[in-house]
Amino acid sequence: MKRFISITAILLLLALVCVGVVGFNLFRDNAIKQYFATMKPPATTVSTVVVKPSDWTPGVEAIGTVRAVRGVDLTVETTGIVKDILFHANQKVPVDSVLLQLDDAVERADLVAAKAQSVSDKTALERALELQRRGVGTDATLDTAQAAASASAAQVNKLQAVLDQKQLTAPFAGTVGIPKIDLGQYLSPGNAVVTLQDLDTMRVDFSVPEQQLPLLKIGQAVRLGLGGTGGGADMPFAGSIRGIDPKIDASSRLVSVRGEVANPDGKLTPGQFVQVRVELPQEKNILSLPQTALTSSLYGDFVFVVVPAKPAEGAPAAKPVEKPAAGADAAKPAADAKPAGAKPAAEDAAAKPADKPAVDPAAEPEKPALVLSQVFVKPGRRNDGMVEIIEGIKAGDEVVTAGQNRLFNGMSVAVDNTIDPSKSANQQAQK
Template sequence: MIPMAKRLFIAIILLGLVVGGIVWFKYFRDGMIAQFMAGRVPPPVPVTAQTVEPVTWEPGIDAIGTAIAARGVDLAIEAAGIVRAINFEANDSVAEGAALVLIDDDSERAALSAAQASLGVALTDARRAQTLTERGVSAANTAETAEALVESARAQVAQVQTALDAKTSTAPFAGVIGIPRIEVGQYVSTGAIFATLQDLSQMRVDFTVPEQQLGALELDGPISVSTEVGDFRAEGRITGIEPQVDANSRLVSVRAEVSNPSGRLFPGQFLRVRVSLPAENGVIAVAQTAVISSLYGDSIYVVRPGEGEGALTVEQVFVQLGRRSGGLIEVTQGLAPGDQIVTSGQNRLSNGAKVVIDTSVDLSVTDGQSDG
């Protein structure tokens, strides 16, 4: 029988051999993997690229605006009374001077008839007094008094006619009328709003810009507007610039006019406004997807020739950025015309990495507009 101490010793030896074998195998495996990876060349990373070329940059000022009818009013009742007729329906196109609402005018018509009759009597008396005066039968002041009565009667007729005319509300200009707010048979007071009238052929656009951009604005400068819904777009001109800056918001109010022949733009509608500024030639602009932003700054991977025929590598170049527009961004420093830059696939790149350009994607630069 093997003594206890000897058995313990043998167990320790066997345990040491097992542990040593495991450690040796780990170092052997790691060494073989490192040797394999050291001799392995990673394949080139597929990326899309764009050749930097100067473009014509169309700077501008972007703003948010509100559409306002060039001529738009709330139509009100001029004289109180019972509504006898409403001669329009919602969204009718009405002509200037068209009768829209008729208020009961029986008393005014009766008063007009009485005033006209009084005028007729006064005219007859005046003619008689003039004849008698010419014959020397009557004093001259009698004819003068009769003539004064004629003028008084005429004034009375005009006054009653004005009151009668006020019973008919007419369109002050041609346009599109809104929803009627009164009903036939309803009693309405003077000043009651019965509809809105909007001339939609020409629209105003009110918007604001920061005070820093005030110097770029000029009267009659071109603008364009577009809506959030649909594909409506219209061109116009600046008609007014507020000659003061709002002390609270530091914004300047601007007004422009745009044509609206199709009638698709309505007062109160939200608009995106762009004030066009003179175009600039020779600006370096690249796709915004090419720019990598980090705590160290903005950078772009530039494709460089590598070792071997047709081999390509990338160099991370830090750049200075300028204005933006849509999918483009201006590069003021760091790139030169003719540089080939990576526009996608940067997440798998590092400085000096090998790349292959994927030509299946068209990344041609077509947009040169800017936000200024």
């Protein structure tokens, strides 16, 4: 009998253990489910910008090529051997300065002989004129003397011109390039010697679509930026339109435009690739956003707008908890029993200001939770890192400007605008 009771007790104990284990597992699983059901991921930090109407300067943007207003590759006009090179690379030369001297010994000797013959013929002409004046000379003798004097003078001028061709001079003031010849080299007419460029004023040639042709006019402001400066944000060179081609290219439907830009520091070089922007009249009250705020997808362009969470989505705000003032007696009975000799209540209140209830800082009202709302927009023109928004948002909306690749609609976020992603790191550091 005792053995039966022992076995029964052991079985009951095992059953209780099994029930406890199963109950604990069910309780644990239920608690885990409730924990994950009520758990919310931490808010993601984003940068935002508040949409405000602003002034907008539209423009026509294109790619252009820089050329010097005056630039030429100098060549020689006659044959000869290089005797002297009178310039060096990147030298600024004045107008009519001699750059190259060819061997001219033969031409100089011929010129000396021609000048001597010209003097002799001129003397013969004077003698013939004197005889004609005295009446002893014939007309034929005078005509011959005049013809000989004219021919010798023309020969002198011809040899002087040939002698001048042995020198290469600068047709205008500018900067010369690298010499393409050497001393002792034999040159023929057309051989390139050096390039000469006037770098003080540059011209830029670019093309725009025919749809934008009505927006352009002579004298309109033009700005240039170097290709590697980061787009239209840095365009330090200012100029104006000097010419618009009246004919549109039938194959490309583009029209050629030429502008002129001052280049006092010589930073622009002929043949250089530049970004061109023709500035149009300024417009007011335009809604624009940094281009980093706009996201493109197969369904359209959209932005994320930060809005307060609905009451069901956010945690209820905690009410401020009032604490009794310091020095108050917590165990004081409801009926104030003043000890003997205590001052009346009116005198006590006049002697000591009423204590105000202190508010616990930890229990101050929390800021409303913020969530994201995905809004599809219609973008317009772009300029200087900004994009015009035609439809979809209104003034006062707070739009996310960074981190869109990890955001989704309805996501909880926290705003931190200590860093502006639309500006470079150097601009941030200068603040």
